[in-house]
Amino acid sequence: MNKRPAAVAATALALALTLAACSDSGDSEESTDKSAAAGTTVSHIHGLGVDPTDQRLYVATHEGVYTPDAKGEPELVGDSKDDFMGFTVAGAKTFYASGHPTSGGNKGLIKSDDAGKTWKSLSLSGESDFHALDFAHGTVYGYDSTNGLVRTTKDGVSWKDGARLEALDIAVSPQNPGLVLATTADGVARSADGGKAFVKGEKPVMAFLSWAAKDALYGIDTSGGVHRSSDGGSTWKKVATVPGGQPQALTAVGAERILAATQTGVYESKDGGKTFAKRLAVVSSGGH
Template identity: 55%
Template sequence: MTSRIPRRPIPGRLLTAAGIALASLALTACESASSDTGEAAAATPEVLSHVHGLGVDPADGRVYVATHSGLYTVTKGEKPKLVGDRRDDFMGFTVTGEKTFVASGHGAPGGGQPGDLGLIETHDAGSTWTPRSLSGDADFHSLESVKGTVYGYEGGRIRVSDDLKGWDDRATLEALDLAVSPGGDTLLATTAEGVVTSTDGGRTFGEGSGQVQAFLSWPAERSLFGIGTSGTLSGSADGGKTWKRLTSLPGGQPQALTAVNADHVLAATATGVYESRDGGRSFAQLAPLVS
C-alpha cells in the first residue's frame, strides 16, 4: 500500500513557525481520515465538518463541498445536502467539466470501498462514482486538472496523468497543495519555504517564494489566489512572485480554497464555507462547519 503523508515523520527543515502551521493543517486533515465517523455522519447528514475540497459545477453553478463524510451541495440559507449515498472521505477533489469531477481519499467504513480509493470519477455530479486507476493503492490529497491533464499530490510526490489510467511520477517534495496555471505551463506547490514553482510539469521545482500559503487556486493567468495558515487571503498577478493581501476570513485556519474565476472565490475555514463574488475582498457564509 502506498505510504501516506501523515504517517511520515516531519523533516527537521519543516519545523519552523510556518512549517509547524502547514504540518498542523496536514495532520488535522489526515487525522479525520483515520477516525471512524461513518455512523455519526449517517445520523447527522446535514452537518459539515473536515472540508477537503470545493468546486462549482459549470452546468448549473451549484457549489460542491468534499468532506470527510461525503460530498455535499450547499446553498446560502439552506441546509447542506448529501450527494448520492456514499460517505467516503474525499481527501482530493476537483471539477473537470459539466457534472464531471475527479476525487480520491478513503472508503467509508462498511461501504464496500477500498481503504485508498485511488482516482475515481463521476459524470453525474457525484451521484455515482467509477474507479479509474490506483484503486486500493493511492490517496491523493490534492488534485488539479488543466486541459485534460490531471496533476495530483500523493505519497509525497507529484503524479501526472493524461488519461486517468497511467501515471507519471515526478518530483518528490513536502507540500500541502497544488495549483496549475490556466495555460498548463506552470505548476505551484505550497511548502514551508513558501510557494515553489515548476515550469517543467512538476519534474523540478525552484526555491520557495518566502510568503507561505496553505492553499492555492489559479483561475486566470493574472488572478492567482492563496490563503495563509491563519486565514489571510492574498492575490497575485505574477504567478506567485508577489502577493497582495485581500482580506482575512472568519474562522482562522483554512481547510480549502477554490477560485472559479477572478471574481468568484470559495474558501473553507474552521467555522464555515464562505463565498466571494468580488474577487476575494469580502465573503458571505454559505454553510457553517462543526469541529
Template identity: 60%
Template sequence: MTVCPTVRPLLAIAGTSIATLVLAACGGESSDANAAADASDASGTLSHVHGLGVDPADGRVYVATHSGLYTVAKGQKPKLVGDREDDFMGFTVTDKGTFVASGHGGPGSGRPGNAGLIETKDAGRTWTSRSLSGKADFHSLDSAKGTVYGYEGGRIRVSSDLESWDDRATLEALDLAVNPSGDKLLATTAEGIAASTDGGRTFGKGAKPMQAFVSWPAEKSLFGISTSGKLSSSADGGTSWKELTAVPSGQPQALTAVNANHILAATMTGVYESRDGGKTFSELAPRTS
C-alpha cells in the same frame, strides 16, 4: 491521532499551524470522534472539509468532506450527493458534471482504504474507479487542458488519461495549483510557494509569502490563503502578492477560485463565498467541530 507519513518532515519544519491543517486533511483510520463526525455529516452539517468546487453546468457548489460529497447553498442545509459517505480527499472539477477525486472508502462500504483516482460524470451521484485503486491516496488534485496533476505519497503524479501516471518530483507539500495554460505548477511547502515550469519534474526553492492553499483560475488571477486565513492575490503568477482580506474564522481547510471574482474558502467554522474578487465573504454553510 494518525499523521500521514509523507508529511512528517513538513510538520517538523512548518510548526503547529501547518501541522493542524495537514492533520485535518489526512484520512487516517476511523475513531470514535470520526464516527461522531460521520453521524453529524449525514444529518446535513459539514465536518472535515477537504475540497471545494463549482459545477460549470449549473453553478452548484460542491464540498468534499470526510463523510461524503455535499452541495451547499445559502440558507439551505448541506445535501449529500449520491449515497457514498466516503472520505473524499483530493477533489477537483474538470468539466460540466465531471469531477475527479481520491480518498478512502467509508466504514462498512467495502471500498478500498485508498481509493486511487475516481471519476464522476453525473455530478457526484455515481463514481467509477479509473486507476490506482487500493494503491494511492491523492491529497491534492488540479487539472488544466485535459491533464490531471496530483500530489500523492510525497510526489507529483501526472496523467492525461486518468489511467497511466507519470511520477515526477518528490517534495513535501500541502496543496497544488496549475495555471490555465498548464505550463506552470505551484506547490505550497514549509518554505513557501515552490514553482515548476516543466510540469512538476523539478521545482525551485519555496518563496514567501507562506500560503497553505492556492488556486489559479485565470492567468492573471492567482489566489492564496495563509495558515491564518488571510487571502491574497497575484497578477504575475506568484512573483508578487497583494493581501485582500481575512476569511472568517482563521485557519483554512480548502480554497477554490472559480474565476477572478468568485472564490470559495472553507475554514474551521464553515464554507464561505466571495463574489467580489475576495474583498468580502459571506457564509454558505456552517461547519461542525
C-alpha cells in the same frame, strides 16, 4: 527537492493544519457515524468546487460530498460517506477525487460523470491518496501524499511521476501547462516543467492555492488571509481575511469569484475577496 528530511516533513505536516490527521483512514467510520447521527453537520472540508452547468456548490468532506439544499443546509450527494481528500471539478458534472473508503485504505483516483452521485475507480486504488488534485489542459495534476510525489495523467490510468516533495496543495497555470505551484513549509515552490522539478519555496507561506485566470492566482495563508497575485506568484497582495480562522480549502472559480472553507463555514466572494458571504455552515469537532 528530492529528499524528505524529517524537519521539513514535520513542518509541512504542521502547515497542513488538521488535514494531515484527517488522512488517517482509521477514524473514518467513527466520523461517518457521527455525521449520520447529526444529519446535517459538515466538518473536515477538503475540497470545494462549482459545477459550470448550474453553478451549484459542491463540498468534499471527511464524510462525503455535500451541496447546499434549498434552505442552504448541507445535503449529501449520492450515497457515499467516504473520506474525500483531493477533489476538483473538471467540467460539466465531471469531478475527480481521491481519499479513503470508510473501511480504510486509499481510493487512488476516482471519477464522477454525474456531479458526484456515483463514482468509478480509475487507477491506483489501494496505492495512493491524492491530497490535492487540479484539472487543466486536459490533464489531471495530483499531489500523491502517500508517496510524496507530484503526478500527472491524461487518461486517468497511466501516470507520469514528477518531483518528490513535501507539499499540501498544488495549482496549475491556466495559460501554461508546464507551470505548477506547490505550497510547502518554505513557501510557494515553482515548477516550470510540469511538476518534474521544483525550485525551493519562497515566502509568503500559503496553505492552499487556486489559479482560475491568468492574472488571478489566489493563495490563503494559515490564518485565513487571502492573497492575490497578478504575476504568477512572483508578488502577492493581501486582499482580505476569511472569517473562521484556519483554512481548510480554497477554490477560485473565476478572476473575482472565490470559495474558501475555514473552521466555521464555507464562504464565497464575488468581488475578488473584498467581501465574503457564508454559503454553508461548518461544525468543528475540535479534533481530527
